[in-house]
Amino acid sequence: MTRFDGMFTGGVISAVISGRRKGSESRVKQVRVRPFEKKGQTLYQFTFTLPDREIHENLEPAAAAERVDSLLRGEFTQAVIYTSEADWHAVSMGKLRLHKKPPTKKPAELTHDRKKPRILEEGVPHDFLVKLGVMTPDGKVKRDRYDKFRQINRYLELAAGSVPKPEGRPVRIIDFGCGKAYLTFAMYYYLRNILKIECEMTGLDLKRDVVEFCEGTARALGYDGLRFSAGDISDWEESGTVDMVVTLHACDTATDAAIAKAVGWGAPVIMTVPCCQHELFYQINSEVQHPLLRHGILRERTAALVTDAARAQLLESVGYKVDVMEFVDMEHTPKNIMIRAIRKNGVKYDEKAFEEYKSFRDSWGVQPCLERLMFGGEERETEA
Ligand SMILES: C[S@@+](CC[C@H](N)C(=O)[O-])C[C@H]1O[C@@H](n2cnc3c(N)ncnc32)[C@H](O)[C@@H]1O
Incomplete structure (x- = not known):
């Protein structure tokens, strides 16, 4: 416990620690402190200024108070700590004294x-x-569920302007690989309760027990029009119109199966945040890119980017306008790319886009499964 605990737990607006002690060997000239918020919790960022660079350290309030105390007992002689209650001037010359100012x-x-x-x-x-x-x-978001809360809110933000509004009938949406269905419930709730749009929503997942749980939850909440089914995306058949297909972190090529189904049905809107991507990791091969591909981590990231670029380009080539956007900050999940595709009126096939796709895929030496799924299993001609 230090004399700074109350200040940091009560909320410090900012602080500056300076006045390097005579004889100190530290290269740090001063330390600035500012609060920030992460997952609903206030943390403090310490910025240590050195002659040639800055170093950052993020600390919880109690640790921040202790850090200020130890800096003042060590290499620094003074600090100003701004709180909404007072400006605290600390002087540490032999003894640590605190002066309270308005x-x-x-x-x-x-x-x-x-x-x-x-x-x-x-x-x-x-x-x-x-x-x-x-x-x-x-209504408090549980700390360990904050990432999910952030993800579904962001998904709704990105979907907000793109939800089709068919005349005279509810909009029909499928969430493929819905898992515990945070997104499925959220979209249904958002459309019905906030946008006041009638919707029929289906969540599909391989896991029967999870689907039973979701179905039971939907019935308990009285969410008419929200249904869940157990099954594989590739086997899913639809008789009626599908207006929108969404996925959130559907594993590996399940994302491709979802895109292919949506394209096959001519769904006007497809929104997908892919998950782990293994398929191209093993295929990718390019002599000129050897320096990039020989390192596992770079190979993995490149394969993921090539996979998403191929998906976007294939969607363009069958008449969709595609945006590839950041989903949530990298800090919260590395699976942070959203592909949003809106079908263009009257365009069924864009030859130029497909030619570009072929050159692209050949330059990386890959055969993405989405191409096979979209074009009925035929291998498209490969450029020499
Ligand atoms: C990482 S979880 C994501 C779940 C949920 N969308 C979310 O974001 O919370 C991926 C889900 O996709 C499901 N899945 C994977 N392949 C599938 C397939 N071929 N057909 C249906 N569901 C699939 C898995 O069972 C799993 O529940």
């Missing part, structure tokens, strides 16, 4: 992982989020 700073909005308004707000107990264990009954 506050001169107002709390700034926390940056770094700043809270932005979300479609599904925190503090409001949304029934499905409580049932799925993301929120407590009073």
Whole structure:
């Protein structure tokens, strides 16, 4: 316990630690401290300024208080700590003294992982989020579920302007590889309760027990029009129109199966956030790219980027306008690419886009399965 604990747990606006002690061998000239928010928790970033660079350290409030205390007992002689209650001037010459002065700073909005308004707000107990264990009954997002909460909000943000609105009937949406169906429930809830759009939503997954749980939850919540089925994406047949296909982290080539189904049905909107991608890792081969491909980690990332670029280009070649966007910050999940494809009116095939695709895939020496799935199993001609 130090004299700075109360300040840091109560909320420090910023702090500067300076005045290198005579004889100190430290190269750090000063240390600046600022708060930021991560997963709903306030942390403090310490920036150590050296002659040639800066070093950052992120600490929880108690550790931050201890760090300030040890810096003042070690290499530095003074600090100013700004809180909304007071400006605290600390002087450490033999003894550590604190002087309280009237506050001169107002709390700034926390940056770094700043809270932005979300479609599904925190503090409001949304029934499905409580049932799925993301929120407590009073609407607080559970800390270990924060990434999921952020992901579904971001997904809804990106989907907001793209949901088709068919005339005279509900919009029909399928979530392939829905898992525990956070996204499926969220989309249904968003369309029905916030946008007031009638929708029929299906979640499909291989796991029978998970599907039973989701089906039971949907019935318990009275979510008419939300159904779950167990099965494989590749075997799924639809008799009616499908307006939109969504996926969130459907494993490996399950994403391709979903895209191929959506394209086959002529779905006007496809939104997919791919997951792990193994298929091209083993295929990818390019002599000129050897320096990139010989390192496992670089090979893995390149294979993932090539996979997504091929998916986007194939979608372009069958008449979709495609955007590839950042889904959520890399910091929260490395699976952070969203491919959003909107079918262009009257365009069924774009030869130029397909020619580009072929050159691209051949330059990497790969045969993505999406091509086979989309074009009925035929191997497309490979350029010499
Ligand atoms: C990583 S989980 C993601 C679940 C959910 N979309 C989410 O983001 O929370 C991937 C899910 O895809 C399902 N899956 C994988 N391959 C599938 C296939 N061929 N057909 C149906 N579901 C599949 C798995 O069972 C798993 O539940």
